[in-house]
Amino acid sequence: MPAEQIHLVRHGEVFNPQGVLYGRLPGYGLSSLGQEMAQFAADDLLSRSRPVTALVASPLQRTQQSAEPIGRAFDLEAALDDRVIEPENRFEGKRMSGPDSALLDVRNWAFLINPWEPSWGEPFGSIARRMLLAMDDAWNAADGGDVVIVSHQLPIWMVHRRVADKSLAHDPRRRRCALSSITTFERRRATGAGFNSNSGTDWVEVGYRDPAAGLSANATDVGAV
Secondary structure (H helix, E strand, C coil), X not given: CCCCEXXXXXXXXXXXXXXXXXXXCCCCCECHHHHHHHHHHHHHHHHCCCCEXXXXXXXXXXXXXXXXXXXXXXXXXXXXXXXXCCCCECXXXXXXXXXXXXXXXXXXXXXXXXXXXXXXXXXXXHHHHHHHHHHHHHXXXXXXXXXXXXXXXXXXXXXXXXXXXXXXXXXXXXXXXXXXXXXXXXXXXXXXXXXXXXXXXXXXXXXXXXXXXXXXXXXXXXXXX
């Protein structure tokens, strides 16, 4: 039988003393605070008393580390799925604020001409499609219970906006997807409007929690542009 709910969990704070946009760059794992945040997410899921039967993670270090406490809580090993990875970004390895911001370098301005696609990285539509396909497959492969997918801010936000039938273009500063937050979805019978899956049902967002909110004041969150 398929899953009951899918929980999209964002990774915790990353150790990033240079304050760069790390994107898909290797070697960016969780900070000690990020590890604590990831544990908060695992504790929140465990407190719901729901059976979690499958765990999926992006192949990047920070998401695999964020999946570890969830795996321990439910005695699961994370399966890696490239479709839930961070999007590629032309500003990887660069600082996005301060006097040495990549946005102040005229050589980068050509990458900023189309914020609706966006021109600096993977198109928003592509991100939403691959995420929804990964969710479809995880949902159908589950033996009942819930599925947890540990991913990244922009992919999770693209699912939120696609399911809500909103424009995928948006202001990155207004994403509601905090570090170690949990956005939960279910399937409901398709009504035709807002159709977003290929199985005769619609994805519906049913919850958002920020279990590590109390730690956020001390966290550094360098999200994608």
